[in-house]
Amino acid sequence: MYVGAVLLLQLLLCILFGYRRYGIRRVPLKGPILVVSNHQSYLDSVAVGTALYPRVATHLARSGLFKFSPFAGLIRAFNAVSIKEEEGDLGAIRTVIDRLRLGDAVIIYPEGSRTDNGEVQPFRRGATLIAKKSGCSVLPVAIDGAFNAWPRSRKAPRLFGYLAGRRVQVLIGEPIAAHELLRDGQDAALARLEQEVRALHASLRAMGPRMRTPEVLEPAHPISAA
Numbered sequence: 001m002y003v004g005a006v007l008l009l010q011l012l013l014c015i016l017f018g019y020r021r022y023g024i025r026r027v028p029l030k031g032p033i034l035v036v037s038n039h040q041s042y043l044d045s046v047a048v049g050t051a052l053y054p055r056v057a058t059h060l061a062r063s064g065l066f067k068f069s070p071f072a073g074l075i076r077a078f079n080a081v082s083i084k085e086e087e088g089d090l091g092a093i094r095t096v097i098d099r100l101r102l103g104d105a106v107i108i109y110p111e112g113s114r115t116d117n118g119e120v121q122p123f124r125r126g127a128t129l130i131a132k133k134s135g136c137s138v139l140p141v142a143i144d145g146a147f148n149a150w151p152r153s154r155k156a157p158r159l160f161g162y163l164a165g166r167r168v169q170v171l172i173g174e175p176i177a178a179h180e181l182l183r184d185g186q187d188a189a190l191a192r193l194e195q196e197v198r199a200l201h202a203s204l205r206a207m208g209p210r211m212r213t214p215e216v217l218e219p220a221h222p223i224s225a226a
Contacts, residue, residue, distance in 0.1 A: 001077040002056055009078070010050040017043070017149050018162020021051035023172035029055060032100040032136035033175065036127050038120045038197050039109035040146040043157070043168060047143055048107055049078065051170040058099045058106045060092055093126055100134040110193065118147040120201050123194040128186040131178045138181055140173040140193060142200030169207070171200045 013019035027033075035057065037048050049057045061080040066072040081099065083092050096106050108130070110123035120142075131138050145168040150157035161167075173196055181189045 002079055003054075005074070005077040006050050006053050009046050010053070013043075013047060013050065013168060016157075016159050017145070018160075018167035019047060019050075019169070020167055021047075021170045021172070024051065024053075026172050026174055027052050027055050027105075027139065028137065028175055030103075032103050032134060033105045034096070034100065034127065034130055034134070034136050034138045035105055035107040035141055036110055036138055036193055036197065037107060037141040037143060038201055039111045039114050040118065040143055041114055041150040041152070041157075043146040043150050044109070044114075044143055045080075045107060046078070047146060047168055047170050048141055051141070051172060052105060052107075055105050058104045060095065060106075060108065093130055096130050097134050100130070100136050105139075110190075114152045115147060116152060118151075120194070120198050123190055123197075125186060125190055127193055128182065128189040131189065132182055132186065135178050137175045137177050138193065139175045140196035140200060141170060142173075142197050142204055143168070143170050144201055144204035145169050169204050171204050173197075173200050 010019065033055075035048065035052065037044065045059045049059060056079060059075070059078065059080045060083050061075055063082045063084050065075060065080075066082050081095060083095060096108060099106050108127060110127045111121040112124050115121055127138070130136075145161070145166055148158065148166045149161055149168055176192075176196075181192065
């Protein structure tokens with residue numbers, strides 16, 4: 001079911017939003033991995049999740065989204081895990097750590113909510129706490145174009161924006177081992193993660209309307225094109 005859902009959603013993303021993904025060979029095929037991405041719209045989980053394929057990704061979703069049975073079946077097929085709203089961030093962190101201990105790849109958004117202007121917002125500390133407690137590697141990822149396609153101010157997405165040069169694109173960075181990320185403490189680790197994602201996002205922005213291999217601008221550490 002997951003493979004079928006991913007392939008169908010990837011096709012729809014390509015047709016409706018001109019979807020492109022870069023750096024897919026950097027995704028570890030085995031073992032726990034915490035995927036850290038900026039957050040632009042409702043499209044993010046689908047776009048980032050399909051970018052990780054063939055790796056199966058776990059997505060966190062509010063429990064309220066599971067109340068409508070047909071939609072609940074769809075997001076369960078896409079490996080969504082319910083989070084109770086009343087448990088807040090601590091409940092989400094516990095769930096992520098549990099899934100990582102099972103060897104999953106889990107996608108989180110350290111900004112905490114969707115951006116209201118398309119830019120990367122300051123990161124919260126949950127990501128580094130998860131890395132410390134789980135000991136797993138962290139994979140920085142950036143998405144761009146999703147804000148133009150479906151900003152939080154719109155009830156429905158804009159379709160075929162890529163005809164005007166506004167594609168939904170995902171760029172995957174290099175995985176960072178937990179001990180390397182945390183060697184200078186959690187504050188430095190958080191700053192590095194934010195810098196990595198901002199550099200990846202800047203690279204996507206620099207691509208412009210033409211389709212070409214992105215080059216990372218001033219990365220925190222070298223990232224080769226894939």
